[in-house]
Amino acid sequence: MASVDVIIQSIRETGRNAAGRPQEACSPALAKAPWEFDGVLQYGPGSSMGDVIPTGSPMQGALPEEYRTAPVDELHERIRAAKATLGDRVVILGHFYQRDEIVQHADFLGDSFQLANAAQTVPNAEAIVFCGVHFMAETADVLAREGQAVILPNLAAGCSMADMADIDSVEACWAQLEALYGTEPDADGRVPIVPVTYMNSSAALKAFCGRHGGIVCTSSNAETVLEWAFERGQRVLFFPDQHLGRNTAKKMGVELSRMPMWNPRKPLGGSSGDELLDAKVVLWHGFCSVHKRFTVEQVEQARAEHPGVRVIVHPECPMPVVDAADESGSTDYIRRAIEAATEPTTFAIGTEINMVNRLAEQHPEHTIFCLDPVVCPCSTMYRIHPGYLAWVLEELVAGRVVNRIEVPESEKADARIALERMLAAKPKPAGV
Numbered sequence: 542m543a544s545v546d547v548i549i550q551s552i553r554e555t556g557r558n559a560a561g562r563p564q565e566a567c568s569p570a571l572a573k574a575p576w577e578f579d580g581v582l583q584y585g586p587g588s589s590m591g592d593v594i595p596t597g598s599p600m601q602g603a604l605p606e607e608y609r610t611a612p613v614d615e616l617h618e619r620i621r622a623a624k625a626t627l628g629d630r631v632v633i634l635g636h637f638y639q640r641d642e643i644v645q646h647a648d649f650l651g652d653s654f655q656l657a658n659a660a661q662t663v664p665n666a667e668a669i670v671f672c673g674v675h676f677m678a679e680t681a682d683v684l685a686r687e688g689q690a691v692i693l694p695n696l697a698a699g700c701s702m703a704d705m706a707d708i709d710s711v712e713a714c715w716a717q718l719e720a721l722y723g724t725e726p727d728a729d730g731r732v733p734i735v736p737v738t739y740m741n742s743s744a745a746l747k748a749f750c751g752r753h754g755g756i757v758c759t760s761s762n763a764e765t766v767l768e769w770a771f772e773r774g775q776r777v778l779f780f781p782d783q784h785l786g787r788n789t790a791k792k793m794g795v796e797l798s799r800m801p802m803w804n805p806r807k808p809l810g811g812s813s814g815d816e817l818l819d820a821k822v823v824l825w826h827g828f829c830s831v832h833k834r835f836t837v838e839q840v841e842q843a844r845a846e847h848p849g850v851r852v853i854v855h856p857e858c859p860m861p862v863v864d865a866a867d868e869s870g871s872t873d874y875i876r877r878a879i880e881a882a883t884e885p886t887t888f889a890i891g892t893e894i895n896m897v898n899r900l901a902e903q904h905p906e907h908t909i910f911c912l913d914p915v916v917c918p919c920s921t922m923y924r925i926h927p928g929y930l931a932w933v934l935e936e937l938v939a940g941r942v943v944n945r946i947e948v949p950e951s952e953k954a955d956a957r958i959a960l961e962r963m964l965a966a967k968p969k970p971a972g973v
């Protein structure tokens with residue numbers, strides 16, 4: 542199967558994908574080069590119109606012309622040459638959602654939990670080039686050895702979900718919840734509330750969790766982390782992804798009626814004092830626009846068209862979609878589930894298209910397709926193109942560090958506490 546970029550170019554030219562079948566992309570602008578959006582404050586082509594980027598979000602400056610005009614094969618050559626020159630001085634981490642054009646250069650490919658671990662296993666590298674999104678690079682900077690530079694090849698690679706919770710709104714929420722619950726532990730020593738932030742959040746929020754007896758989770762260890770939090774607290778404030786919080790807590794037996802939503806734009810988050818007093822998990826009003834595209838109708842259509850299909854979705858999908866699927870799990874869970882299937886199987890997958898198409902390519906013994914028929918990559922992950930990777934690497938060869946992500950010292954120590962708790966909370970062995 543062709544890379545997502547090749548598919549998008551083919552759709553733009555012919556209305557058909559690279560296999561000749563009619564297909565649509567969620568935005569014609571996806572066919573443009575990512576540098577056409579440099580210097581513009583937006584998540585990028587294909588992002589949901591409902592995602593409003595906060596003012597002050599990092600913007601990428603103009604990529605030097607030689608990287609914009611070089612043919613992609615030349616860029617690949619230059620990336621390989623720069624890597625060879627730098628040797629062990631540099632390590633490239635790539636998230637599963639990156640373009641194939643980037644993944645081929647990654648030293649480690651993984652989900653956000655695995656990449657956070659990987660960042661700690663390369664103390665000899667002077668630079669960690671993180672091909673992922675901003676919160677992942679921040680996490681690597683918190684966990685990296687003193688003096689290591691973490692580089693995000695395109696500074697505009699943020700995450701709209703992570704931006705849905707900011708430190709001021711979370712502090713304001715916390716003050717209201719403390720006023721309601723008090724701060725005294727119960728007879729079992731459990732505090733009234735423990736903050737849990739999803740990895741997809743700023744370092745400032747991870748530091749908040751570190752300061753307040755809380756923890757970070759990823760989609761692969763969310764259940765272990767909630768168990769950890771319930772051992773220490775009567776309830777949890779979970780931000781920013783309502784869907785991961787709801788899907789995980791529901792799987793653990795928490796009733797939906799005990800998961801009120803906190804909308805930071807409403808007084809008391811839009812819930813009543815009684816609802817909050819009865820809560821087990823207070824869910825922040827955040828979501829991922831990529832995973833919100835998956836629907837129950839798509840699951841039903843996959844079942845109608847492919848009897849026996851195995852439907853696996855990411856837990857950032859809305860609850861009815863997770864309920865309609867056969868299984869849900871992190872990106873690495875999905876990868877392992879497919880790898881573990883011994884019989885030729887048809888899989889319908891509810892996660893980002895770059896990863897789904899790569900799995901289809903790697904497993905010709907199975908039929909693997911994305912539940913969403915429209916090609917819609919994560920708009921921010923997609924902003925990392927080989928041109929940016931070649932640029933940051935060649936700058937390193939020249940002795941210059943560009944696009945460095947540095948978490949302020951004032952946040953680092955507390956964020957590390959919450960992240961180390963997370964790294965100790967191993968994902969549960971999956972039954973795949």
Ligand code: 13P
Binds near residue numbers: 760
């Ligand atoms: P994983 O933790 O599964 O890698 O997911 C990261 C992410 O951003 C999903 O949208």
Ligand code: SF4
Binds near residue numbers: 674702920921
């Ligand atoms: Fe953020 Fe969603 Fe993209 Fe993941 S897929 S980085 S949650 S916008």
